[in-house]
Amino acid sequence: MPIEEKGASADRHSAGQSAASAAHLSYVLGFDGGQTGTTCLLAGSDGAILGRGVGGGLVHLARPDGQQRMRSALCEAVASAWQMAGLPPQRCAAVYLGLTGVENGTPEAAMAEQIAGELIEADIITAANDATSALAGALLGKPGVVVIAGTGAIALGGDETGRQVFSGGWGWLLGDEGSASYLGRRGVLAALRAWDGRDPPTQLLPLLREHFHLDDFYGLKRIIYGSTLEAPLFADLAPLVVKAAQEEDAVAQQIVTEAAYELALVASAVINRLSFGGDSVPVAPLGGVFRAGDLVLRPFRRRLCRLQPRARIVAPILPAACGSVLLALRACGALTETTIARLVSDAWQRGWAHVE
Amino acid sequence: MPIEEKGASADRHSAGQSAASAAHLSYVLGFDGGQTGTTCLLAGSDGAILGRGVGGGLVHLARPDGQQRMRSALCEAVASAWQMAGLPPQRCAAVYLGLTGVENGTPEAAMAEQIAGELIEADIITAANDATSALAGALLGKPGVVVIAGTGAIALGGDETGRQVFSGGWGWLLGDEGSASYLGRRGVLAALRAWDGRDPPTQLLPLLREHFHLDDFYGLKRIIYGSTLEAPLFADLAPLVVKAAQEEDAVAQQIVTEAAYELALVASAVINRLSFGGDSVPVAPLGGVFRAGDLVLRPFRRRLCRLQPRARIVAPILPAACGSVLLALRACGALTETTIARLVSDAWQRGWAHVE
Numbered sequence: 001m002p003i004e005e006k007g008a009s010a011d012r013h014s015a016g017q018s019a020a021s022a023a024h025l026s027y028v029l030g031f032d033g034g035q036t037g038t039t040c041l042l043a044g045s046d047g048a049i050l051g052r053g054v055g056g057g058l059v060h061l062a063r064p065d066g067q068q069r070m071r072s073a074l075c076e077a078v079a080s081a082w083q084m085a086g087l088p089p090q091r092c093a094a095v096y097l098g099l100t101g102v103e104n105g106t107p108e109a110a111m112a113e114q115i116a117g118e119l120i121e122a123d124i125i126t127a128a129n130d131a132t133s134a135l136a137g138a139l140l141g142k143p144g145v146v147v148i149a150g151t152g153a154i155a156l157g158g159d160e161t162g163r164q165v166f167s168g169g170w171g172w173l174l175g176d177e178g179s180a181s182y183l184g185r186r187g188v189l190a191a192l193r194a195w196d197g198r199d200p201p202t203q204l205l206p207l208l209r210e211h212f213h214l215d216d217f218y219g220l221k222r223i224i225y226g227s228t229l230e231a232p233l234f235a236d237l238a239p240l241v242v243k244a245a246q247e248e249d250a251v252a253q254q255i256v257t258e259a260a261y262e263l264a265l266v267a268s269a270v271i272n273r274l275s276f277g278g279d280s281v282p283v284a285p286l287g288g289v290f291r292a293g294d295l296v297l298r299p300f301r302r303r304l305c306r307l308q309p310r311a312r313i314v315a316p317i318l319p320a321a322c323g324s325v326l327l328a329l330r331a332c333g334a335l336t337e338t339t340i341a342r343l344v345s346d347a348w349q350r351g352w353a354h355v356e
Numbered sequence: 357m358p359i360e361e362k363g364a365s366a367d368r369h370s371a372g373q374s375a376a377s378a379a380h381l382s383y384v385l386g387f388d389g390g391q392t393g394t395t396c397l398l399a400g401s402d403g404a405i406l407g408r409g410v411g412g413g414l415v416h417l418a419r420p421d422g423q424q425r426m427r428s429a430l431c432e433a434v435a436s437a438w439q440m441a442g443l444p445p446q447r448c449a450a451v452y453l454g455l456t457g458v459e460n461g462t463p464e465a466a467m468a469e470q471i472a473g474e475l476i477e478a479d480i481i482t483a484a485n486d487a488t489s490a491l492a493g494a495l496l497g498k499p500g501v502v503v504i505a506g507t508g509a510i511a512l513g514g515d516e517t518g519r520q521v522f523s524g525g526w527g528w529l530l531g532d533e534g535s536a537s538y539l540g541r542r543g544v545l546a547a548l549r550a551w552d553g554r555d556p557p558t559q560l561l562p563l564l565r566e567h568f569h570l571d572d573f574y575g576l577k578r579i580i581y582g583s584t585l586e587a588p589l590f591a592d593l594a595p596l597v598v599k600a601a602q603e604e605d606a607v608a609q610q611i612v613t614e615a616a617y618e619l620a621l622v623a624s625a626v627i628n629r630l631s632f633g634g635d636s637v638p639v640a641p642l643g644g645v646f647r648a649g650d651l652v653l654r655p656f657r658r659r660l661c662r663l664q665p666r667a668r669i670v671a672p673i674l675p676a677a678c679g680s681v682l683l684a685l686r687a688c689g690a691l692t693e694t695t696i697a698r699l700v701s702d703a704w705q706r707g708w709a710h711v712e
Binding site: 059060062063101103106108165166167168170171173174175185188189192193196197198216218220221222223224225226265266269270272273 | 415416418419457459462464521522523524526527529530531541544545548549552553554572574576577578579580581582621622625626628629
């Protein structure tokens, strides 16, 4: 299945690579499973990206519907990836799954590997936390730290020795400080605290009232406690908080600033617990919360520089799904400077290099 | 249904009362429905308490099982109250239900009244928030404020004009700052923040590990996210935080102090929004969190005095179930100084005057 190569740099690679690798070309799959959706990338063992598919979002595997949701999401994503590549599903050399709520080496990882094994034929299947894939994608497997602030929030770092540690990422009820769900929940709390006379007035009150079509705020209890409780319930409200902060609402600005400080704190905690040589430690911010731009980035940078003078904020290179491809290539012994270069080039050309 | 009168003061009342009221004696029921259990008191229209029953805990009526849980809890509590009184269930003059999650004048209140009406025959049925009953019981219907810190947390005040306002009490996901669920959740957060390197070490880590029989803290995610999410999940952990604070753990002490400050803040917000004449405003603390004693009371008093110099902390006189009886007596026109005195005296003699 030929893919059209449009860029000069890709042409250069493919010219050198195709003859050598075509005979042994095998496939790898890289997954990025988050709370709002799951992405699957299909690549050749030469690093060429061949197809991309998407599926539903995941919830913790301990939830009654957790396993079924994962099964559906992976199935949908992998089927559409093969389809886009114009290939029939076939045995893969390696599959790497970066999945939210799945910690490396836990029973959840084993369960995710088993679920994937029932859906996909492969020599090697590895499941780990989605942050592991994000780190691999953002820094192309090099030492450093990613701070991911999407629906949830976590920092993960890896040093020269290969050791990885995380901070944050305990889910919306136990932390995820700095995430969209944190922003949204803090926004609701601040509005209610203003409404009942505890805190200063805030634009969040009319914004939430409008968003939920509320006559009174008792209605909010009805909505929240009548819902299936999941992180996106509050994460969906984060844009209201960002909007209020952009419109100079002091209460909302305070919430956003504290979120940024929390994100600097997880990055710093990770750096403290690893050994980085060199003058600087690259820290790549990822996830929808950082799309608020300077509103978040400025206090994040300020606090991080104070906590960790060696930290250097860098733009992430590839998204987590590409990171999973990279880790799958490594798992089957196909990771080289050449395959990495091909992966980067293909991801950019096909428009899949965008890191949220 | 004769009840034994043991105290001299009760004898004094009953001597004067029995002849006058026996001919017209009718019954009232007062309910206190909380997240951990429901109490029903059966009283005569002369204020004598005749029986007491208990039922299950309540969840918000918007929850799929909310209505059924309320039906079971009320049914169980009222049946056992009649039984203890040695009376067959019969028509009542008034029923007052103070129920968690049921705000005065909302659709939830109407729904609770309807559910009660299907179970109990009565001339008047009124449902309102349990804080309304707690206020009536704690101050015997006089102006002032109650601060309730149980599974949830709320302050409710009523002034000389009869106007009532509340602050806090938005449930465990939207606030309830200072409650047992707040203490427990903050304790878990602090432990995880210490574990992943963000915050200082704390005794909460070994305490939680032991409590949940955890090998690693990933297990906590499994427990929390695999559970039916309700306030008691975290409220059950509050004693661990109190214990750690009593053993001088600085992190736990900070959490308890902040909880106490939050409780002072809801009380203050209520006082700000009402008009109290006189030199002082009585504020009665209630609920299990205050059982931690000086650990909570000292910072609560300190902060409240700074925010509201007129506030005077007083011991609550009767519990919320007695407050509901008082409000039921008022609803059927039977509330007098004499019936109040009888209610107080009976509650004390029968050992039901204990306010948590």
